[in-house]
Amino acid sequence: MTYRIKCASCGAVMNVNESGKCAKCGADVNIDQPGMLKVYRMGNVVGVAVGFGLYLNDQPIGHIGNKETVCIPLPYGTYKLHCRSAGMSKKCKDITFTLSPEETLVCAKVYIKMGFWRNSVVPERVAPSDMPE
Numbered sequence: 001m002t003y004r005i006k007c008a009s010c011g012a013v014m015n016v017n018e019s020g021k022c023a024k025c026g027a028d029v030n031i032d033q034p035g036m037l038k039v040y041r042m043g044n045v046v047g048v049a050v051g052f053g054l055y056l057n058d059q060p061i062g063h064i065g066n067k068e069t070v071c072i073p074l075p076y077g078t079y080k081l082h083c084r085s086a087g088m089s090k091k092c093k094d095i096t097f098t099l100s101p102e103e104t105l106v107c108a109k110v111y112i113k114m115g116f117w118r119n120s121v122v123p124e125r126v127a128p129s130d131m132p133e
């Protein structure tokens, strides 16, 4: 499995398979967190080539490609997930979730909602059983 992490030292966002060193600054990066956010991007005819930007608590956490699943290890806490795409409405819905010992895994899917003027990116919480393998 590949994990999406953000270096706590320099803020670089990267995909890693295991804990190790930040490719940019050499600081330790640790995937061993008690919580996990999984985000799945539903396939869509529109905007196939467009990557969505993912934001956690307003911090960019990289992009998600079409039909891609991103796994983000996180400490316990409350987070706001925001998705954005170039040329789309900034009035996107955000979801807020809390990782705790009672809920260590939170899953969400994002999809493009067609709008009259502009399309928007909508994140939605789903049950872990609704996630693709």
Ligand SMILES: [Zn+2]
Binding pocket: 007, 008, 009, 010, 011, 012, 022, 023, 024, 025, 026, 027
């Ligand atoms: Zn770093």
